[in-house]
Amino acid sequence: MSALLRDAVVVRVDDDPHDYRIGHLDSIDPNRPHRVALTTMALDNTRNAATTCTDLLRTFPSIRCVLLTGIAGGVPAPQHPERHVRLGDVVVPVSGVVDYGHTRERAGVAEPRRPLGGLSMAMLRAVRRIQQSAYTGAPPAWQEWLLPAREQPMATFARPPATTDQLHAGDNMIDHPAPAASGHVDGEPKIHYGRIGCADVLQMDEKRRDDLATRHEVLAFEMESAGVAASATSRGVEWFMVRGVVDYCDRHKTDRWHPYASLTAAGFTRRLLADCRPFPVWRTVTGSGVIALMSDQQADRLVALLDEAPPLDLPRLWRAAVGNAVPMPAAPPDNVTDLFHHLLGVNANAENLPPALAAAEEVATHCDSRLASRIRDCVDQVALQLQIVEAVRRRRGLAGPRAQPQPPDPAPAAPIRPCLLIQIERDGIDQQACEVRYWIQRRSDSWDPEPGEPRRTTFQRVERVMQEAIRHAESVWRDGQGPFEIELLLPTDLLHEAVEWWRTELEEPAPTPLCLDYPIVVRSLDRMRATFRHRVWADRWKALWRPPARHRLYWGRPATDDSLDQWNAVLRTDTEITTVSLGTSPERSEGGAELRSALNAGVPVILWDRRVPLDSSTIRLIEKLAEDEPELLRDRLAELRRAAATAADQPHHPGRHLALLWDDPERTVYEGPRS
The missing domain is CATH 1.10.533 (Death Domain, Fas)
Known part of the structure; x- marks a missing residue:
């Protein structure tokens, strides 16, 4: 890949152990090449792959797709020539990757727990274009793909003699199918499209290879994609993989074909990107050294x-x-x-x-x-x-009389605080199970959250998993300056949960509510994923901070009022509304309808009392909490919750029941437009 990259320069970054080459590869648009950051993994396993991918995405936060290019062991099929994989061939996982090392044991049989998600749709579309070209009779231009841009041959990566491509059945050498039957052309690799298997296992067992290949319908085996998939998808980034075949996963394996198979994988990757539209990232103008003006x-x-x-x-x-x-x-x-x-x-x-x-x-x-x-x-x-x-x-x-007035000064941005963002999502089948993901924001100058390891658990154990995430965050923050916050990223059906009163220090005699140590807010997972709602969400957020920065409150309906249509119409037409106080808890159908309407309208700040419909004392309290600069709301509510924890009448204290959704559209962990 390094030899095929254009305009490459070596880049080293503080706090990142990897070296990177930054350069360009052609895209389907001749005026807009892909800008590529290239690095090499030190070791071949899923953990190292995940670590390398995480470092890459932290150093280059604008990356939109991670491509894993390298070698794999192929699965020969001499009895089924159309599926027969040979050394130097390329395998492309259009049907996905099977993580056969992450299994569930059932009745003595190991089954993969879940497929690896996040394969890049942009790359799959590019693969389809290449396949369509093949269907029209256009032969693969391997000679062009396998040479660098400067068109000099690379003897280091030359194809080994055909006599070194030896296929065995046990200790006996057997013949490959005839090229006409297997679709191979002498001296050239063949592209296979299908499924690849991944685990931290170096396959050297012919029987085990064939058993796994039959069970999972895989064409090749490798040891990194599960780690890359976990790291990339936790940051909302797509990924893809291309593999060159170097051996047959048996005890006769050698390193003879490694250089050539690396080159065939790199060559196909180059062709794949040439058929892919450029991603919406910041770029430089090729060859000019001019920094891009705009995304x-x-x-x-x-x-x-x-x-x-x-x-x-x-x-x-x-x-x-x-x-x-x-x-x-x-x-x-x-x-x-x-x-x-x-x-x-x-x-x-x-x-x-x-x-x-x-x-x-x-x-x-x-x-x-x-x-x-x-x-x-x-x-x-x-x-x-x-x-x-x-x-x-x-x-x-x-410009004369047609010139427009000068642009207004931008509204001040909301301050960034170090925080721990924890996502809890209910399992789609088992309603007592959930998945917990988290991201740690360690800096105060820019939004750059670092992903942790996702965990599947149950709601009975979710506090224990959260405690592990909090302790990880505290170890990251140990030399930093607070205040440190916790944000709970929840689907709409979980937003009513009193998460601020969930506890940590669970092994101690008196477990501690989260709100005693941290300001706690909830955020909408459904809206963060719904990119079609981001524009109005960002507009309301800007209105919140437009001078003079202040809350523009809109109250929920009285208990006797069922006119949601009119309430929603006012909310939609008055784009200056930044903050909604629900008429009742989202646990009730009336409050849930208001919550969904407010989220869909892009309202970034929503409050509610979990007990009863709004009464006069709660209205006065919310007005007091929201009367000054927006930033003070979280701190005032945190103080109220701490007061509730020490109050003699804690069950009746308003700090025990007030909830706050504070949702900054610029602090996203999933793909989507940012202001």
């Missing part, structure tokens, strides 16, 4: 708007963007969007304004007011990120 998602949105612009004089537009110092390319662009892509690779001018943005500003002056406003909104977003708002304002001052 691919922002660029796509701006290009879509530029496509709506009327026909323009392109040479004049070029001069308006860069002046006369930089001539137009020898092959001039055919339209505005091509010109925009060219300008992404040109450095900013003396006014500190990138030419691509200058061109977008110039296009806006020739558009109707609606389209011009949308183009300038996109430019404003990029300008705020690059801290060049003043340069954009100066440009608009030169």
Whole structure:
């Protein structure tokens, strides 16, 4: 892979033991190559794979897909030539990976507990394109795939002589099926699509190999994908795998085919990415050294708007963007969007304004007011990120009467506190079972949570699993400065649980409620996963912090009022509402309906009393809690809960029953747009 990478540079990062090569590989879009971070695992097992993947994703948080490329042991099938795997062939797990080392024993038979999820749909679509090409008769261009970009042969990775591809049955050497029957071409690898088996087992037993292959319908065996899958999916990142076959998982295995099989896996990976659309990540312009102005998602949105612009004089537009110092390319662009892509690779001018943005500003002056406003909104977003708002304002001052007002100053962001985010999700079949995942945020400067090991457990033991997560977090925070918080990421049907009163120090004589040691809030797992709700959620969050930052309260319905439609309509039409106080607990149908309506409307802060419908004393208390800056609400509620723990009338103290959903859309652990 290192030999096939373009423009590669070596990068070393503090607090990360791995070396990385950063470079480019072609995508299906010739103007937007994939930007790739490449590293190599030190050892071949699932634990090391998980650790390496976790380090990779922590160092490069914008990664959108993890590709595992390497070698595997193949499963020969001389009695079924169409499935026969030979040395140097490539196996692609389009049907998934079987974690046969993670099993459930039942009636003396070991069964895999669950399939490895998270395979990249983008990669599967690219595989389908390659398969479609094969169906039309286009032969695999292996000679092109297996050479580096500089097109020099690599003798180190040469294909071994065919006589070294020896197949055995016990101690006897047997013949391979005829190439015409197995679909092989002399001197070239064959691509197999199917299923791969994974476990921390180096397979060298012919009988065991065939038994597992028959039971699980696998074409090859390897030792890393389960670790990569666990690490990547815990961060909401897709993954995929390509394997080159080096042996037949028997006692006759040698290392002779390792270099060539590594190359065939790397070559197919290169082809796979060439048929895959570029992911929406930050990039550099290939070969220019120019840092990307915007994410691919922002660029796509701006290009879509530029496509709506009327026909323009392109040479004049070029001069308006860069002046006369930089001539137009020898092959001039055919339209505005091509010109925009060219300008992404040109450095900013003396006014500190990138030419691509200058061109977008110039296009806006020739558009109707609606389209011009949308183009300038996109430019404003990029300008705020690059801290060049003043340069954009100066440009608009030169643009004449069509120029729009300067963009408003951004609202202050909510402060980031170190926290432990714990996700609890009910099992889809066994309602007494659940899965617990957690992420540790150790820093205060940026949101970069580190995943822990997911655990399956029961609700009876969930406090014990949470205690392990808390102790892990405390060991990470031991040299840090608080306050430290715990956020519970829950599906809607669990949001009513009094999680702040769940306990830790369970082995001690007096287990301690969580709320005595930490501010506790709940968050919506369903909304975090529903990316189609993120825009309105982010808009409400911004309204919460827009100067003057304050809660804009909306009260739940009285117990006698059943007009949910009208209540919901007011909530939807008044986009300045940031905080909802439910009329009753979500455990009741009325409160549950209000909760779902508030979540769907994007409300980031929701309070409720778990006891009874709102009364006058609770209303006054909530008004008091929410009367100042939004950030104080969590601390005031934490104080109220601590007071409840020491109160003589604890069962009746309001701090025992008030719940808070505090849901920041910028603090996500699943894929989705961020503001």
